[in-house]
Amino acid sequence: xxxxxxxxxxxxxxxxxxxxxxxxxxxxxxxxxxxxxxxxxxxxxxxxxxxxxxxxxxxxxxxxxxxxxxxxxxxxxxxxxxxxxxxxxxxxxxxxxxxxxxxxxxxxxxxxx
Amino acid sequence: xxxxxxxxxxxxxxxxxxxxxxxxxxxxxxxxxxxxxxxxxxxxxxxxxxxxxxxxxxxxxxxxxxxxxxxxxxxxxxxxxxxxxxxxxxxxxxxxxxxxxxxxxxxxxxxxxx
Numbered sequence: 001x002x003x004x005x006x007x008x009x010x011x012x013x014x015x016x017x018x019x020x021x022x023x024x025x026x027x028x029x030x031x032x033x034x035x036x037x038x039x040x041x042x043x044x045x046x047x048x049x050x051x052x053x054x055x056x057x058x059x060x061x062x063x064x065x066x067x068x069x070x071x072x073x074x075x076x077x078x079x080x081x082x083x084x085x086x087x088x089x090x091x092x093x094x095x096x097x098x099x100x101x102x103x104x105x106x107x108x109x110x111x112x113x
Numbered sequence: 114x115x116x117x118x119x120x121x122x123x124x125x126x127x128x129x130x131x132x133x134x135x136x137x138x139x140x141x142x143x144x145x146x147x148x149x150x151x152x153x154x155x156x157x158x159x160x161x162x163x164x165x166x167x168x169x170x171x172x173x174x175x176x177x178x179x180x181x182x183x184x185x186x187x188x189x190x191x192x193x194x195x196x197x198x199x200x201x202x203x204x205x206x207x208x209x210x211x212x213x214x215x216x217x218x219x220x221x222x223x224x225x226x227x
Contacts, residue, residue, distance in 0.1 A: 034215045043117075043204050043218035044156060089156060100146070100158040100169060101216065 002027040004092050006104030013080050014112050021107045023090035024072040030092040033066060033073045034101070038087045047088075048075070077109075085111045115139040119205050119219035126195055126226055134190045134222045136205030145188045146206040146216065147180065149173070156204065162188065195226045 003026040013019045025033075031052035036044035050057045050064045050073065057064050061080075066073040077084055090104040118137040126132050138145050147159040161168040162180055170178075179191045188207075192199055202223050206216040 036218075041220075043119075043220045045218070046215040049215050100161055100171075101148075101156075102158070103156045105155045 002030055002092055002102040004090060004102050004104040006090050006107060008107060009105065010108045010110070012110045012112055015080055015082060017080055019075075019077045019080055019084070019109055019111075021075045021088055021090070021109070022072060023074070023092075023104050024070075025092040025102075026071065027092070028068075028071065029094060030102075032093050033064070034091050035062075035064060035075050036089045036091065036103075038089060038106075044089060080111045082111050082113055085109060115217070117205055117207055117217050117219035119203075119222050121222060122220070123223045124225070126224070128197060128226055129194050132192050132195055132224065134192075134203050134205075134224070136188045136190075136219055137186050138188055138205065138207030139209075139217055140186070142207035142209050142217075144168075144208045145180075145182070146208075147190045148204045148206060148218075149201040150204065150221075151201045159190070159203075192224075195224075197226050200224055200226045 004023055006023045034049035035047050037047045038044045048059050048062050048064050050066050052068055055066055061078045063076040088107045088109055091101040093099045093101045120135045145162040148156050149159055150156045158171050160170040160174045160180055177193045181189050202221040204221045205219045208216045
């Protein structure tokens with residue numbers, strides 16, 4: 001089955017700087033890669049996703065890049081703000097029907113004011 | 114924005130007792146899921162449900178677990194005889210037929226087995 005690795009496990013960034021979180025996946029059949037933000041005591045919230053027919057996707061300060069050949073994808077947050085502090089999870093799945101999500105182990109991002 | 118609603122937010126139960134965790138998925142979604150997250154660990158898949166039957170289940174989802182969609186709106190997870198290691202956050206999620214939005218997760222039920 002699919003295995004998703006995520007690095008780093010913790011990341012501290014000065015406010016205003018950029019943060020990058022990286023994930024690798026094992027199943028070349030996976031073709032949908034969402035990123036979730038989880039704040040304390042809350043459920044994962046989708047912040048951006050990418051499909052395998054696209055190499056990059058951007059939404060304001062957040063971008064995701066995908067390298068299908070190398071089977072890795074990354075989350076980039078620019079101009080970080082204190083409210084970006086949270087745990088971020090990457091995930092992978094087959095993009096049809098009811099295929100399950102396989103999550104990475106999470107990255108605790110702390111923005112230092 | 115549509116939400117997935119989970120109740121209760123926190124449940125404490127004695128080992129060996131049955132618990133039912135409740136979820137109201139987004140109304141026009143077709144696929145329903147339960148995931149769990151042990152404290153400090155990653156989110157793990159338990160079960161997916163479509164067209165009134167289980168589509169897939171993980172090895173965690175043993176005979177002690179069951180799911181049901183008893184009416185048109187609720188989706189429940191039952192644990193028949195809870196164990197200490199069942200203590201975790203349980204997340205319900207739903208998705209539509211065309212996966213352009215990703216899953217929508219509920220805010221979770223924290224289950225504590227004592």
